[in-house]
Structures are given as C-alpha cells and as structure tokens.
Amino acid sequence: MSGHASRSVARLAAVQALYQMEVSSIGVEHVIREFTDHRFDRDIEGVTLASADEAFFAELVRGVVAHQAKVDAAIVKRLADGWRLERLDATVRAILRAGVFELSQRSDVPTEVVIDEYVEVAKSFFEGTEPGFVNGALDAVARDVRPGA
Template identity: 30%
Template sequence: MSQTKTNARKCAVQALYQWQMSGESLNRIEAYFLEDEMLKGAQKSYFHDIFHGVPKQLDVIDAVLAEFVDRPVEKIDPVERAILRIGVYELINRLETPYRVIINEGVNLAKCYGAEGSHKYINGILDKVSQKKRATEIQAKRGAKKS
C-alpha cells in the first residue's frame, strides 16, 4: 500500500466533505489544497482522479450505495458519505487496486475522520459492494487459497 495514495485519499475525504458542505467548485477547492500544500506527501494525480471522479460519477456511485445502506445516501453522515463514495469509486474504477486494500483504506479513513465506531459501518458497506462489484476478484482469491 502506497503512503502517497493513502495521503491522497485523506485529502480527498477532506476535499469531498468541503464540496458536499459548501457546494464550492471542485477547481476552487483543489486550488486551495494545492496552494496550502495540503497535498504534500500525497500522490496529486490520484487525489485529482478521486476528487473529480466521484462528482462525475455521483449518480452511479450513489445508486450502488443505495443498494446496501440502511438509509437514503444523503442522510449518511457527510464524512462517512465521502469515505463510502471514495470506496465505491475505487472499487468501480481502480481495478488495479485490490478490493481488500480499498476496504482497509476506507476503514482507516473512518477511524481517522469518522464518528466513533463508524469504521464498522464503512467496513460492512464496502464489503457488500465488493461482493457485487469485484465478485470475480474475490472468487479468484478464494480459489487460490484452496489450492
């Protein structure tokens, strides 16, 4: 797991939270992160991909989440919602990243930024999404373990 990608995800959670709460333009928020050197130690291209990718695919991401969450997506705590959206985005679009890494990163983000115990909720939802979106990868992993 790359620390620069982890840092990119941390910045993406903060930036998406800011976007969700303020409605400010993505470019303006990204410029703020660049100007204040908040992306120091982060893979900037990964941050950019996630931060711009989630809003572009918001309808698809939220439709996936709606299948597995216990309330309307908009009623999920804004920090947890940002973390879940990043996780779903990566599960759908970043196929080079193993699903377990994406789940673990989501859990760690929740432990860092979410409410107490929110990591359990994040883990459960991303695990269910993985079962659907990464079924082939999961089956291959299980088959490799049996050999």
C-alpha cells in the first residue's frame, strides 16, 4: 500500500478515534492503543482492512488533544455568526479538528492535500452538505493558519 493510502486510512481512523473519545470520554492513550491493537491490519471475514500509518494516526489524535483549545478557536473563528462548535455534528467536529490540526501543525503536508483528504473523509460519513461545509471551513482556516498558501 502506498504511503498516501496508509495516511488516508490514518486520517479516517483519527476522525473515528476523536469521535469515540468525545462520545465516551475515554482517554487519548486508551483510544490509540485500542485502534492499534484491535482495528489496524485486521482480517475481518477474510478481508484484510487497509493498513494505516499508525505513527501518523497517533500523532493526529495526540496533536488534536494537545492543541484542542487552539484548534477549536481556529474553527470557531470561521463559523457563521452565532454558531457554536457544540452545534456541529460530532463527526463533523472530529473531521474539522483533525484537519485544522494538520493544517496548523504539519506544514510539510500541502494545503490542498489536507483539505481534499478531509473532504473525502466527510464523504465517507455523509451524503448531504457536510463535505462542502468541511471544504469551506478548512479552506477558510487554511487562509488563517497558512498565510500566502
């Protein structure tokens, strides 16, 4: 599997882990261990799940948690007036948090790649307007955190 594909799997898993942490209040190291031990590279009904870049997955999850106040502030700045982060769907929140962390902390990953990847993650969960919302929100945050990008 290419490095790109294993990073895509890591991003999807990071969003799932962030969502799981929010809805169940489990800790970051617990959720990382659960994904590493039980979800990656597993053979389920004869089909091996795609392998993830596990180090990148752990970096994303730990990074969102470590920088959550800054990440959330960057998202809130770009929400419509009167909207609070809590009003967003929990999965959308997790997608935006991972995307904003990557935009703000991983300058080695091109802006277009980050945005495209998280729009694809959104499409894996939603068929409605959410992927477009994720695209617009991450594009706006990218202008804030990557001036001139």
